[in-house]
Amino acid sequence: MTARRKSPKSDPAALKQAVLDAALVHAAEDGFSERTLTRAAADAGVGCEMMLHLFPDGSASLVAFLSEQTDAELEKRLAAMDLAAMKVRERITTAVLTRLEILKPHKEAARRAAAFLMMPANAALGMKLVYQTVDAMWRAAGDTSTDFNFYTKRAILAGVYTTTLMRWFTDNTADESETRTFLDARIGNVMQFEKFKAEMKERTKDMPSFADVLKGFNTPRS
DSSP: OOOOOOOTTTOHHHHHHHHHHHHHHHHHHHOSSHHHHHHHHHHHTOOHHHHHHHOTTTHHHHHHHHHHHHHHHHHHHHHTSOGGGSOHHHHHHHHHHHHHHHHGGGHHHHHHHHHHHTSGGGHHHHHHHHHHHHHHHHHHTTOOOOSHHHHHHHHHHHHHHHHHHHHHHTOOSTTOHHHHHHHHHHHHHHHHHHHHHHHHHHHTTTSOOHHHHHHHHHSOOO
16 A cells, blocks of 8 residues: 655645745844744744644744754765865865855845844754754764764864854855855864874873873872
């Protein structure tokens, strides 16, 4: 027996996407507000009860869905590229620029989403979404670290990505070359830091670890 396909009107995933598509148009003017939610729901033909089911936290759920959908498209595009043939610096540059390219058709709505996440009440959500984004970038770049580097890499890239995003919002050049220049400089700073870390690791490889030093203080005296 052939399984029935859900129609767009009964498929929650399709309804969420329809609301998001409509919201991106209105958000450019009204931000991610209650007005935007109401207008997007009307455009997508979604009632109040279904909206509560699809986006239980209102605008916060909608912004989160936008970020998650953008990350999904990012992973799809990066998977189609030969990132393995690139140096790590090129992989990360490509990942950041690809995400901006995905957002470009809705640049003003993306700026409004960033402003929404910068509000104190939404700061925790903003941090969570940025983490998900940079984690997707590192995984696509082939990062397999499981030690402390796993967290430092993501923390550093979070800073690179968010500052580049802010620069992109104010970049009015035809080819957005100023954003690329800004990103290259930020990644250059990271590479210098990584080089410094490697040099320090080499210089201190024969020195006792902090744990070894502490053991010395705990050794009983005869």
